[in-house]
Amino acid sequence: MKMLRFRSSSIKSLSQEIQCTVRLLDDTELPCIIQRDTKGQILIEHVCNHFSLLEKDYFAIRFVDPERQRHWLEPNKSVVKQMKSQPPYTMCFRVKFYPREPMKVKEELTRYLLYLQIKRDIFHGRLLCSLSDAASLGAYTLQAELGDYEPHEHPEGYVGEIKLFPKQTQKLERKMEQIHKNELRGQNAAVAELNLLQKAHTLETYGVDPHPCKDSSGATAFIGFTATGFVVFQGNKRIQLLRWFDVSKLKFDGKTFYVHGVQKEKKIVLTYHTSTPAACKHLWKCGVENQAFYKYEKSSQIKTVSSSNIFFKGRRFRFSGRVAKEVIEASTKIQRTPPEVHRSTLAQSRSYYSLSKQLITNAETTKSCLPFPDESEEQPPMDGGEQLTLNDQSTSEEEKEKEPQNEKDEIGEFKCESEEENSDEALTISEQVYNPSASVLPTPVEDGGIDLLFNSHPLGNQRDEGGSYDELDANETALLIAKEEEVKEVKQVLTSNFELLTSNKHLNAMAKCFVKLLLVGLGLMLFAFPLLLVLLESDIDASFLREIRQTPEFEQFHNEYYCPLRQWLACKVYYILDKLGSS
Numbered sequence: 001m002k003m004l005r006f007r008s009s010s011i012k013s014l015s016q017e018i019q020c021t022v023r024l025l026d027d028t029e030l031p032c033i034i035q036r037d038t039k040g041q042i043l044i045e046h047v048c049n050h051f052s053l054l055e056k057d058y059f060a061i062r063f064v065d066p067e068r069q070r071h072w073l074e075p076n077k078s079v080v081k082q083m084k085s086q087p088p089y090t091m092c093f094r095v096k097f098y099p100r101e102p103m104k105v106k107e108e109l110t111r112y113l114l115y116l117q118i119k120r121d122i123f124h125g126r127l128l129c130s131l132s133d134a135a136s137l138g139a140y141t142l143q144a145e146l147g148d149y150e151p152h153e154h155p156e157g158y159v160g161e162i163k164l165f166p167k168q169t170q171k172l173e174r175k176m177e178q179i180h181k182n183e184l185r186g187q188n189a190a191v192a193e194l195n196l197l198q199k200a201h202t203l204e205t206y207g208v209d210p211h212p213c214k215d216s217s218g219a220t221a222f223i224g225f226t227a228t229g230f231v232v233f234q235g236n237k238r239i240q241l242l243r244w245f246d247v248s249k250l251k252f253d254g255k256t257f258y259v260h261g262v263q264k265e266k267k268i269v270l271t272y273h274t275s276t277p278a279a280c281k282h283l284w285k286c287g288v289e290n291q292a293f294y295k296y297e298k299s300s301q302i303k304t305v306s307s308s309n310i311f312f313k314g315r316r317f318r319f320s321g322r323v324a325k326e327v328i329e330a331s332t333k334i335q336r337t338p339p340e341v342h343r344s345t346l347a348q349s350r351s352y353y354s355l356s357k358q359l360i361t362n363a364e365t366t367k368s369c370l371p372f373p374d375e376s377e378e379q380p381p382m383d384g385g386e387q388l389t390l391n392d393q394s395t396s397e398e399e400k401e402k403e404p405q406n407e408k409d410e411i412g413e414f415k416c417e418s419e420e421e422n423s424d425e426a427l428t429i430s431e432q433v434y435n436p437s438a439s440v441l442p443t444p445v446e447d448g449g450i451d452l453l454f455n456s457h458p459l460g461n462q463r464d465e466g467g468s469y470d471e472l473d474a475n476e477t478a479l480l481i482a483k484e485e486e487v488k489e490v491k492q493v494l495t496s497n498f499e500l501l502t503s504n505k506h507l508n509a510m511a512k513c514f515v516k517l518l519l520v521g522l523g524l525m526l527f528a529f530p531l532l533l534v535l536l537e538s539d540i541d542a543s544f545l546r547e548i549r550q551t552p553e554f555e556q557f558h559n560e561y562y563c564p565l566r567q568w569l570a571c572k573v574y575y576i577l578d579k580l581g582s583s
Contacts, residue, residue: 018080020089022047022061025116026344030093034079041075047093052339055110057327060096063089069278072096072285076320097293098207100227100324102197106331108190112341115144115193118200125166128205128236135175136199138164142176143184144192189343204231204238211283213257213272223257223272223283225290227324230259232270240270244295252284252307253509259287281307285317292319299323536562 022030022043030050034043040061048056061073065084073091074082083089095117105111121127122137129137141164146154159173159180184192200206208224208231215221215232222233230247232240242261249260254277259270274280284307292302304318322330534540535548536558548554 018087018089020079020087020091023090023092025093025095025113025120028344036078036080038079039075040073040077040079040082043073043079043091044075051109051113053109053113054334054336055105055107055327055331057322058095058097058099058110059093059113061091062094062096063091065278067276067278069276070282072289097290097324098201098227100201100294102194102201104328104331106334107338109339109341111190111193111197112343114197118196119164121200123164123166126205126208126210127200127203129203131172131175133199133203134165134172135179137196138172138176139179139184140192140196140199142180143187144189144196146180147189148185149181190341205233208233209286211274211279211286213274213283215273216271221272225287227294230261230287232272242270244291247291250284250287250291250305252280255280257283281315288317289319292323293321294324296323297325299326 016036017033018036019031019033020043022032024030024047030047032043032046044056044059044061047061048054048059053059062070063073063083064070067084071082073079079089095114098117099105099114102111102114105114118127119141122134122141127137138159142159142162157173159177160168160170164176165172187195205224207226208222210222210224210233213221213223219234221239224231224233229241229243231238242259242263246263247259247261249258251258251260255274257272257274257280259272261268261270274283288305296302299322302319302323304316307315307317535545535554549558
C-alpha cells in the first residue's frame with residue numbers, strides 16, 4: 001500500500017516527518033507520514049479518501065495514550081500535540097456516531113463500513129440481544145460473508161468454525177445455520193448487511209460505547225450515549241434513560257461526572273464516579289458530542305459548553321462537526337456513481353477465526369484480574385467450560401502493534417449468557433471488578449479516628465502518681481467535671497464542623513471559587529485605581545490618555561462625580577486639621 005506524506009509549507013516541519021498507522025475496520029492497516037503541524041482533520045480526510053467515502057461524519061479516529069486512556073482525535077488540533085506517546089503512532093478508524101435510521105444512509109460503501117463496526121460490536125460483546133436476535137444477526141453475517149447456503153460448500157457444522165460471538169453455544173449455531181439455509185437465500189451481500197443494520201438498530205445497546213463507572217451507592221454501572229439519549233446499564237438491564245431533550249447539562253469535576261436533567265417533570269442530578277480524571281473528561285466530551293450531534297437541528301445552534309458553572313473554572317469544549325439532520329440532508333444530495341465496495345471475507349479477517357481461537361485458549365487459562373479497564377481487564381473464570389467472557393481492552397495499543405490479531409479497542413466488557421434452556425434470555429454485561437480510589441468516595445476513618453484529633457487536652461493526662469480523682473476535694477472535683485463537660489461539648493462541635501467541611505465537596509469548591517473571585521477583583525482594583533488617578537490628576541499628555549479624557553463619559557464622570565467628591569473630601573480633611581490645630 002502506498003504511504004501518504006502530508007507536506008507542510010514550513011521548511012522546518014519537512015525535516016520532522018512522523019510515521020503513523022491507522023488500523024481500519026477490517027483490520028488492514030493504512031500507513032502514512034505526517035508533520036508536526038498536521039491537523040487531525042487532514043488525517044481523517046485522508047482515510048475517508050482512501051475509501052472514497054462521502055458520508056464521513058459518522059466516522060472518526062481513535063487512539064490510546066500511554067496511561068491506556070482512549071481519546072477521539074480532535075480534527076482542529078495538531079495530531080502530534082494530541083498524542084502523548086512517542087512515534088510511530090498507531091490509531092484506529094471507527095464509527096463514532098451510529099445513524100439513528102440505517103435506511104437513511106444512502107451509499108452502500110457507508111453501510112458496509114457500519115456493518116463492519118456492528119460486526120465488531122457483536123464479537124466484542126457490546127451489542128446485547130436475545131438468543132433469537134443473535135441467531136438472526138449471525139445468519140445475516142453468514143449470508144453477507146459466505147453467500148447462499150450450498151450443501152457441497154458448507155458441510156454440517158460449518159458455523160462452528162466461525163466465531164461471531166464471545167460465547168457461541170451449539171444451540172445458537174444451529175439456529176444460525178437454520179436461518180441461513182432456509183430464510184436468506186437470494187440476498188446479496190449489500191442486502192444482508194442492510195438487514196443486519198436494521199436488526200441491530202432496534203436493540204437497546206445499539207451504538208453504546210460502554211464507560212465503566214460507579215454510581216453514588218458504589219455499585220458498578222456502564223454509561224453509554226445513543227441516538228436516543230443518555231443510558232446506564234447494570235448487569236443486563238438498562239436502569240436509566242434520559243432523552244437528549246431532557247438532559248440540560250453535563251459536567252465533571254475530577255473523577256465525578258454529573259448529569260443534570262428532567263425526569264417525570266422533576267429536576268434530577270445523576271452522579272457517577274470514574275476510575276481516573278482522564279476517564280471522566282473523556283466521558284464528558286463523548287456526552288457533549290453525542291448530545292450535539294443527535295439533539296440539534298443545525299450545527300449553528302451548538303454552543304461552547306463548560307464543565308463547570310464558574311466562568312474561570314473547568315474546561316470549555318465545542319463540537320465542531322455537522323449534526324445528524326445535516327448529514328442526512330447532505331446524503332440525499334449525493335449524485336455520483338456508487339464506488340466499488342471491496343469486501344473482506346471471514347477467512348481474511350484477523351478479528352474472527354484466529355482471534356476467537358486465541359481468546360478461548362486465554363479464557364481457559366486466565367484467572368487473575370487487575371482493577372481498571374484502562375489498565376488490565378478481568379477474565380472471569382469459566383462456568384463449567386461453557387461461559388466465555390470477552391474483555392474488550394485487555395491489551396494496549398502497543399500490544400496491538402505486536403499482536404494485531406488481539407486488537408480489543410473498546411472499554412467495558414459484556415458477557416453472553418444465552419443458556420440453552422432459555423432461548424430468549426438476554427446477553428448480559430458482566431460485573432466488572434474495580435474500586436474507585438479513596439479520593440472519589442469519602443475516605444474511611446477508623447473507630448475513634450476523628451476523636452483522636454481532639455483527645456490531646458491536658459486533662460486527659462492528669463492520672464499521674466499523686467493526682468487521682470479520688471484525692472481531690474469536692475469543689476475541685478465538681479469544677480473538673482464541669483470543665484470536662486465543656487471540653488466534650490467543644491469537641492463535639494469541632495468534630496461536626498470538621499466532618500461538614502471535609503465531606504461537603506460542593507462547599508469546599510464554592511469556597512475556593514469565592515477566594516479566586518476575590519483575588520481577581522483585588523488584582524483588577526490594584527491595576528485600575530492607579531490608572532484612574534493618572535487620568536484624573538496627572539498632567540501626562542500621552543495620546544491614549546488624551547483620547548480617554550476627551551470622551552463624553554469621562555468628562556461627565558469628572559465634572560459631576562469626581563470633582564464634587566474631591567472637594568467634599570478636601571473640606572473634611574481641612575476641618576479635621578483645624579480641630580487638631582486648635583486643640
